[in-house]
Amino acid sequence: MDISPATRPLVEIKGICKHFGEGPTRVDALRDVTMTLWSGEVVGLLGPSGSGKTTLLNAIGAIIEPNGGWMKLDGEVVYDNRWLRSDLRRLRLEKIGFIFQTHNLLPFLNATDNVAVVLQLAGRPREECIRRSVELLEYLEVGHRKDSMPSQLSGGEAQRVAIARALANRPRIILADEPTAALDSVRAEIVMDLLRKLAVEQQATIIAVTHDDKIFGRFDRIFKLRDGRLEDDGKAAEPDVVSP
Amino acid sequence: MNLAWRDIRHKLGRFVLTCLGLSLLMAVVITMAAMNRGQIEDATALVRSIGADLWVVESGTHGPFSESSRIPGDTREMIMRMESVEQAGAITLQTVQAAHAGRKLRLQVVGFEPGRLGEPVKLIAGRPITRSHFELIADKQTRLQLGETVRLGRDDFTVVGVTSGIVTLSGDSIVFMSLKDAQDLQFQQAPPSARRDAARGQQRSPVDLVNAVVARASPWVSTDEVAETIRRWKHLSVLTDEEQNQLLTRTVIERARKQLGTYMAILTVVSAVIIALIIYTMTMEKIREIAMLKLIGAPDRTIVGLILQQALLMGALSFGAGTALVYTLAQGLFVRRLVVLPTDIAMLFGVVVLVCLVASLLGVRAALRVDPARALTG
Known part of the structure; x- marks a missing residue:
């Protein structure tokens, strides 16, 4: 599979810290984390349980507020020791796609509407929402299940619908938390191939937290976290910088 | 797409049963109002x-x-x-x-x-x-x-x-x-x-x-x-x-009317508490979905709309069914006259809408406070 060259940084973070609790119960989940991720990259985030992987993912996804540091997403400084945007949900809606360990589809919507809902929230007309949702489902080879409810989908199908939802608004950053954990090895390969394809085609950055050693080889770079600190980012070669 | 309606349709049986239960309670409230009006009609007949x-x-x-x-x-x-x-x-x-x-x-x-x-x-x-x-x-x-x-x-x-x-x-x-x-x-x-x-x-x-x-x-x-x-x-x-x-x-x-009025007021408060508990429970049951909606970028008005629309629909359907029950069944059950006036029904409906809105506040509060990160927990 071809790897598209990175063109510009999509995620830049410097000195990001996050702790939970205070005093003797204080836990430092992230300590001075600095990283730069490029468009078209598929990046792995590894580390033992409690190392801060999910916290880092949540901080990049503007789900939790760091305690300090600086963060730039898709060319916009969004955090500088405080959030610089008040509409973080809008930020998530427009720029970030989320894929979870479990599909987290809304159980009361069928596959098409689970994808269409993010488009509708972005204010797109209903017809366009449906058309793009069906296109995405067909692209991810689950178009035949477009009218099925989440409870009627297999694990792999549901995960692909969740990926379609994550891609619906053409986000520049896709955050995936254990995207293959609920899948068998064959389906895990398919999902990783798909993510790579998306990174190349949409010039998005994909950051995946995983423990699945079978897919380690699918990442352009791997970041290792231990006790909230970044150990290294050096599995792959430095990306080809065009315009930092 | 209307998320409130989709959620209701997903659990239609339970929603209908809840509405039926509430409609019985509302039928009692409407019957009280009808008894009160019937008492006046009897007194002046x-x-x-x-x-x-x-x-x-x-x-x-x-x-x-x-x-x-x-x-x-x-x-x-x-x-x-x-x-x-x-x-x-x-x-x-x-x-x-x-x-x-x-x-x-x-x-x-x-x-x-x-x-x-x-x-x-x-x-x-x-x-x-x-x-x-x-x-x-x-x-x-x-x-x-x-x-x-x-x-x-x-x-x-x-x-x-x-x-x-x-x-x-x-x-x-x-x-x-x-x-x-x-x-x-x-x-x-x-x-x-x-x-x-x-x-x-x-x-x-x-x-x-x-x-x-x-x-x-x-x-x-x-x-x-x-x-x-x-x-x-x-x-x-x-x-x-x-x-x-x-x-x-x-x-x-006057005393009989006051007594009925007090009973009606108590029943309305009881109804409000029950509706509040139902809406709160309904909200808490889908708290993960609400967290998910927040996570993918849904604004608060979408979340509040989801809860309020369900509460109002539940109130309206229950009230409608309760009114129908009073019109069809209750008339023959009581020895005293029941008089159901359209103005009384309109007023009671207004009260039910108000009760549903107030009763939703607990659920809305819980929904607005939920952390989007909750969607990420297993």
Whole structure:
């Protein structure tokens, strides 16, 4: 599979810290984390349980507020020791796609509407929402299940619908938390191939937290976290910088 | 797409069952309101049936509906002689209890002068009283049939006409008979008692007493003016139709209405608490989906809309079903009259909408406080 060259940084973070609790119960989940991720990259985030992987993912996804540091997403400084945007949900809606360990589809919507809902929230007309949702489902080879409810989908199908939802608004950053954990090895390969394809085609950055050693080889770079600190980012070669 | 409706459709059976349960509660609230309105209708039924503008009663009293009132029978002629009075009639009222066809009949007997003001305006069957003795007009609630004979006092009365919905404020059926028969029934002594009084040399008390004289003012004169003239006579009191209605609804049945009102208020509070708990539970059950919606960028108005729409739909459907239940089933269940007025229904619906909005606050608060990161937890 071809790897598209990175063109510009999509995620830049410097000195990001996050702790939970205070005093003797204080836990430092992230300590001075600095990283730069490029468009078209598929990046792995590894580390033992409690190392801060999910916290880092949540901080990049503007789900939790760091305690300090600086963060730039898709060319916009969004955090500088405080959030610089008040509409973080809008930020998530427009720029970030989320894929979870479990599909987290809304159980009361069928596959098409689970994808269409993010488009509708972005204010797109209903017809366009449906058309793009069906296109995405067909692209991810689950178009035949477009009218099925989440409870009627297999694990792999549901995960692909969740990926379609994550891609619906053409986000520049896709955050995936254990995207293959609920899948068998064959389906895990398919999902990783798909993510790579998306990174190349949409010039998005994909950051995946995983423990699945079978897919380690699918990442352009791997970041290792231990006790909230970044150990290294050096599995792959430095990306080809065009315009930092 | 409407998320609230999609969520309801996903768990339609449970939603319908919840609405059915709530509808029973709402049916009770509506029934209470209908009982309250029915009580007013019952209390004023006779007054409306007679259709008088003025009630002339014993001086210093509030008339036969609230206390004893006795005036001479010739008061009618005196009233009728007033130029500003178009019609007048003397009436008596008394309560009797009789046994008939193996059941007890508790009746209020209205005596009136046939052909004069005081007889029921509307009959649903039969004819008005035309003979001076032993004819009776009965309300259909008595279950007496046309031509049927019932014994009241020492005489047999034949039912010649039937009215509908004319009952006393305590729910007893009202029957009408000629004034003479009613006076006999009220004042005539039983033979042994009469013989005893005669032996003691006591004179028979006069029986030409009535409880009230009802009058209708001429169209070109205001009722208040006529009432004011009668009040100047000192030996009589007078109530206008409006005063009589106020007396009946605000004084005579005031306590009963307050009690029903208190019960309704308690039920409304109970309903509000139950609706709040249901909505809170419904919200907490989908808290992960709400967190997910927040995570993918749904604004607060989408989340609040989801909860409020479900709450309002649940309230509206339950209220609709409750109203239908009252209209179809409850009417036959209660011995007292239920009156469901569109204005009462509209007002109660407004209360239900308000209750649903207030009751949603707990659920809305929980939804707005949920952390989007909750969607990421297993």
